[in-house]
Amino acid sequence: xxxxxxxxxxxxxxxxxxxxxxxxxxxxxxxxxxxxxxxxxxxxxxxxxxxxxxxxxxxxxxxxxxxxxxxxxxxxxxxxxxxxxxxxxxxxxxxxxxxxxxxxxxxxxxxxxxxxxxxxxxxxxxxxxxxxxxxxxxxxxxxxxxxxxxxxxxxxxxxxxxxxxxxxxxxxxxxxxxxxxxxxxxxxxxxxxxxxxxxxxxxxxxxxxxxxxxxxxxxxxxxxxxxxxxxxxxxxxxxxxxxxxxxxxxxxxxxxxxxxxxxxxxxxxxxxxxxxxxxxxxxxxxxxxxxxxxxxxxx
Numbered sequence: 001x002x003x004x005x006x007x008x009x010x011x012x013x014x015x016x017x018x019x020x021x022x023x024x025x026x027x028x029x030x031x032x033x034x035x036x037x038x039x040x041x042x043x044x045x046x047x048x049x050x051x052x053x054x055x056x057x058x059x060x061x062x063x064x065x066x067x068x069x070x071x072x073x074x075x076x077x078x079x080x081x082x083x084x085x086x087x088x089x090x091x092x093x094x095x096x097x098x099x100x101x102x103x104x105x106x107x108x109x110x111x112x113x114x115x116x117x118x119x120x121x122x123x124x125x126x127x128x129x130x131x132x133x134x135x136x137x138x139x140x141x142x143x144x145x146x147x148x149x150x151x152x153x154x155x156x157x158x159x160x161x162x163x164x165x166x167x168x169x170x171x172x173x174x175x176x177x178x179x180x181x182x183x184x185x186x187x188x189x190x191x192x193x194x195x196x197x198x199x200x201x202x203x204x205x206x207x208x209x210x211x212x213x214x215x216x217x218x219x220x221x222x223x224x225x226x227x228x229x230x231x232x233x234x235x236x237x238x239x240x241x242x243x244x245x246x247x248x249x250x251x252x253x254x255x256x257x258x259x260x261x262x263x264x265x266x267x268x269x270x271x272x273x274x275x276x277x278x279x280x281x282x283x284x285x286x287x288x289x290x291x292x293x294x295x296x297x298x299x
Contacts, residue, residue, distance in 0.1 A: 003283035004225060005195055005235045007092075007155060008054060009132065010069040010081075012047050013241035015098035017256060018249075020135060022100045030072060030097065043076050050240035051080055053268070055087050061275040063282045065089050068132040068155075068237075071096035071116030078123045085124045090284050092130030093117045093151075100137040109145050117149065130285060132156050132237075136167060136197075143181050143190050153285055155195035155235055157184060161204040170204060172196060175232030176290040193290055198234040200224040210238025210270075214262035218270045222277055229281065233288045236274070242267045 018026045019033045027033040034041050058065055067084055069091055074081055085091060095101065096116040101109055117128045131146055133156040139145075146154055162168035172185040176195045180188025198208025200220070206212045207224030221236070228234040246260040285291060 001281070002229045002231070003233045003288055004198075004229070004278055004281050005066060005155070005233065005285065005288060006058075006063060006282045007066045007068060007132070007235060007237040009094055009237055009239045010047070010051070010067045010073055010084075011094060011098050011134075011239065011241075012043060012073070013239075013244065013247050015070065015134075016239065016241065017259060020098050020100065022103075022135065046244070047073070047077055047240055048080055050243040051084070053243055054240060054271075055084065055089075057271060057275060058089070059087065061279065063275060064284050065282075066092055066130065066155075066284060068092045068094040068130070069120050070094045070098055070134075071119045074116075074120045074123045081120070081124050085126050090130075091120060091124050091126050091128055092132065092155075093120060093128050094132050095134050098134040100135050101133050101142070102137050102139040104139065106139070106141040106145050109139060109141070110148055113145070114149055129153060130155065138169075138184060143179055143184050143192055143194075146192050147181065147190060151192060153193040153195055155197065155237075157194055157196045158199060158206050159185075159196045159204075160199040160206050167206065174199065174201060174228060175234065176288055178290075178294070193285075193288075193294070195233075195235045195285075195288070198224055198228055198236055201227050201231075208234060208236040210242045210267060211259060213238070213270055213274075214242065214267055215258055218273055221270075221274070225278065233283070233290065238267070238271070243271070 014033050019030045093116050096112045120128050129152040131151050131154050157169050158167040159169050159172035160167045169185050177187050179194045180186045181190045200207045207221050213221040242263050245264045
């Protein structure tokens with residue numbers, strides 16, 4: 001039976017568009033944001049309630065998830081991360097800070113991501129085997145760098161049409177595969193397993209993201225996942241902040257307003273529907289078909 005890798009990007013709302021270190025950011029760093037927005041030098045704990053909600057819902061439906069964690073989040077929320085692990089979920093790496101990785105040289109990438117993984121492993125006591133790039137920005141050296149660091153899998157790629165200046169990896173397979181070292185869109189023998197985010201087959205737009213679930217409607221995600229499951233495993237993800245009311249920010253652009261559409265109670269309802277409609281179809285990395293095929297001795 002084909003499965004859905006259910007994943008959560010464990011970052012805060014301000015990481016998404018406002019403190020990324022990218023051209024569209026309002027604040028260059030999270031430290032700048034903390035001082036300006038909170039009037040202090042650390043977060044105020046907004047991540048705790050939605051993560052507890054996620055853990056309770058996953059427990060209710062007996063689902064294990066994979067949490068992609070920022071290194072700086074691990075520093076601030078050590079107790080929360082340990083609770084995630086204690087409740088049986090997998091921890092993976094989302095980088096040190098939520099910034100576009102193509103701004104880093106390969107050497108800088110290896111250093112930052114290695115530091116993030118070390119922080120997360122030290123906090124949780126769990127080996128970190130997977131990676132997801134912030135903002136879905138994939139540097140050309142990604143696969144080779146992940147091999148050098150020692151990751152087993154990556155889940156950063158959207159095999160979709162270009163949308164709002166992002167994604168655009170239309171040559172990549174729709175289902176998990178082992179990519180080439182030189183071109184992440186092409187199957188090869190790198191030894192890293194790539195787990196593409198779900199896109200709507202034949203249409204080429206993202207479907208396996210909470211953002212697209214909220215904007216296009218739950219029917220969009222449900223239809224895409226059902227079609228993809230006929231032919232292989234797939235991946236879905238969302239963020240804890242999507243279960244919270246939208247933050248109060250002035251001067252939002254149209255795209256930023258769309259980005260925050262239907263957060264809070266609407267997304268909580270969609271979360272439950274996803275769990276109900278795909279009961280028994282969720283898995284963690286080692287249970288995916290591609291992993292069983294590569295490493296049958298672990299099955």
